[in-house]
Amino acid sequence: MILVSGCLSGNNGFYNGKIEASEPVKKLVLENKAIPVCPELLGGLKIPRERSEIKGGTGKDVISGKCRVVTEFGKDVTNHFIDGAESVLTLAKKYKAKRAILKSLSPACGCGEIYDGTFTKVIIKGDGVTSALLKMNGIEILTERDLLKTENS
Numbered sequence: 001m002i003l004v005s006g007c008l009s010g011n012n013g014f015y016n017g018k019i020e021a022s023e024p025v026k027k028l029v030l031e032n033k034a035i036p037v038c039p040e041l042l043g044g045l046k047i048p049r050e051r052s053e054i055k056g057g058t059g060k061d062v063i064s065g066k067c068r069v070v071t072e073f074g075k076d077v078t079n080h081f082i083d084g085a086e087s088v089l090t091l092a093k094k095y096k097a098k099r100a101i102l103k104s105l106s107p108a109c110g111c112g113e114i115y116d117g118t119f120t121k122v123i124i125k126g127d128g129v130t131s132a133l134l135k136m137n138g139i140e141i142l143t144e145r146d147l148l149k150t151e152n153s
């Protein structure tokens, strides 16, 4: 079993309610090969909500307490992101998931690249909070972009 971002499966929308699912991910869920999870919703945030980014670091830094996740209007939502990441890890352990396909660039789900916390679409190297926690626990993370590369190669 693998975990996938809920928004990629069409199970839930993004922070603004917009739905933009990935067809290969939807197929995995329909075939009962993947479980959709949304760390931000599991962490207690709602749809719609303010856009969030990690300020001054990466998901790993958030987990170690070195930086925070804030909304575009300056609200600190770090605890929601940590609670959501821990909930996803609990589900990964429950379903013995060794792999997850998560939404690129998200402050929760992003893998390898995230926005820099300035809300200006500048990208830096690093993982979102959930991806970082899953990686620390030996779970392999791919993004929907990696899936497309695999399909096109």
Ligand code: SF4
Pocket (backbone or CB within 6 Å): 005, 006, 007, 008, 013, 014, 015, 037, 038, 039, 040, 041, 103, 106, 108, 109
């Ligand atoms: S990117 Fe992750 S946290 Fe954001 S809406 Fe999608 S599943 Fe939820």
